[in-house]
Amino acid sequence: MILDANGLFAGHYIESDSYVTKRPQGRDDWLLIFTLEGAGYVNYLGAEHVCKKGVLLLIAPGTPQHYGTLTNHTWQFVWAHFPHTLSETNLLPQEDQIFLTIENESLQERIYSAFARILADSRERGEYWFELCCSSLREILLIMAQKNIRKMDPRIEEVLHLLSGQMREQIRLEDLAQTVGLSPSRLSHLFKESTGYSIIDTLNRMRIQQAVMMLAHTGRSASDVCYDVGFQNYNHFTNQFRKWQGMTPSMFMKRPR
Template identity: 75%
Template sequence: MIFDDFTFLSGHFIEQDTYVTKRPQGRSDWLLTFTLEGEGYFINSGNERICRPGDLTLLKPGTPQHYGTKKDHTWQFVWVHFPSIFTETNLLPDEEQLILTIESESIRERIHRAFTRMLEDSRERGEYWFELCSSSLREILLIMAQKTNTKVDARIEEVLHLLSQQMRQPIRIEDLAQTVGLSPSRLSHLFKASTGYSIIDTLNRMRIQQAVLMLEHTGRSASEVCYDVGFQNYNHFTNQFRKWYGMNPSTFMKERR
């Protein structure tokens, strides 16, 4: 696929152990791969790195490329070659080859969805196909930048995702702990050590932040917003609002107006 004077290529490969690619001079664009199943390898400066499910590999322009499928394995991966117009690559470590393991299942699914959208948009070639592909790619690059700049335990990432996903529902720490394979007490300790807040405080803060947005940008009343964001008791909602914003919802609405 050609767009003006630079290339944007993407694909989904399922390769047997005879598959190998060698480009001693590299390419003029970036290469990003995401392993879905099996094992592949990348060789850089004589060092071999194995890629397993959940691994993202990013190669800079001009980096010699030597990669393929490990013996007795099948390697299933999605990939994209893209030009140097994506400034988000500047947020990543300045390395010829970066391999980043994504442990969180929800983040893996998000990345896979972004790759799937890129493949679909590039094949359909609609009017704004390149812009849509660029948007999906930027999402992946920003996730990579976030992962390299903030070291958070994958289990805590998963809990944060679950809290945001289930914000309006009653949350039980026991259920969260079971999902990520920890005891409730261990999860509570690890979560606070990683984020600085308890699980319940984090959930309530998420709810209040969403409530603030709704109060500012919708015509809904405070009592309606209270239930929209997951609180079951209005007094509890106002107490949490005051805790995080230093005033009750009605005062907040008056000041904003």
């Protein structure tokens, strides 16, 4: 456990099935728990919720707390206590408790990385360590807020993550489908149903959005940017730019700034 006088403290536990925490009056700060492996539980308003891998639990100040490890299990989780002053009010929910399952493995890794940075920065106590901890905590809360707004199949979230990470590469529908465990036809249907766009349109839109930022801020030529964002043919790049921006790259670069 890492404890700090500023009101932010965190830890990483691996607990046997004898572990239980009860705070009938709650605490005067927020509690965030992320399950890494095994299984725990949380009792709230007479109902028991199981905390398996990928579950994020956020408990508001003053909320009764009762949680522990499920019988015949171990429970590995990271956690952080923090005051409401460490985050914008709009990132903190109105509910007393938020129970959110993160099924997307890439997103699970991102959340764990943020927790790991909180623990590491707290231990190292380097320059601006507290501000770095707050930044990592804010990233987790932003992910939670985004998930509460956008309800999407985790397989489609994974495809979006793959498209953004491999934007410059040649991407095959068959490879994407195999990665998320769907047939190509089922993936195509589910993706368009979820996003409103086909996979290829989404990829090209990502590329053009990146191209717009590069043309506006880097001083690179349109032909260079074309290949930077993953297009192999300049005419195709121009056509896609016109489709998504309503003008050609040259027209965009001539606009008054």
